[in-house]
Amino acid sequence: MWVFGYGSLIWKVDFPYQDRLVGYITDYSRRFWQGSTDHRGVPGKGCVWGVAYKLPVGKEEEVKASLDFREKGGYRTTTVVFYPKEPTTKPFSVLLYIGTCDNPNYLGPAPLEDIAEQIFNAVGPSGRNTEYLFELANSIRSLVPEDADEHLFSLEKLVKERIQEK
Secondary structure (H helix, E strand, O other): OOOEOOOOHHHHHOOOOOOEEEEEEEEOOOOOOOOOOOOOOOOEEEEEEEEEOOOOOHHHHHHHHHHHHHHOOEEEEEEEEEEEOOOOOOOOOEEEEEEOOOOOOOOOOOOOOHHHHHHHHHHHEEEEHHHHHHHHHHHHHHOOOOOOOOHHHHHHHHHHHHHHHH
């Protein structure tokens, strides 16, 4: 079983895995529209870069149960096609945790300035939301320098401006 990470699963891997591949999924967009201070992501157009992890054989259900708990609060799972960055590796199916608009933590679209303000002020059990944003932006730059995730990098810029103002 493979699991796709597009947020903290890229930089905060707290589960065992056998293999790891950088790549993307299509028909989704990374967005900061979830009210949870820990998680992000919604169905939409475009592609989302991240990392696919192959769970250890014989431990798939145990690791998935841990991930189900970690990704609680409005997330469901679906299976999508993962396209590895390495062109010699063929696409394959992965499990995706995705925030849906019918969950109680869903905030929906908002002006970037409003989302940046929320990120700037949000703190939860997993830490400051600014850490999540900055770790994710740095990880995407490192893994996929050619990616221009406008939503992510625009929010990063706005939040850094707020930090300098305070």
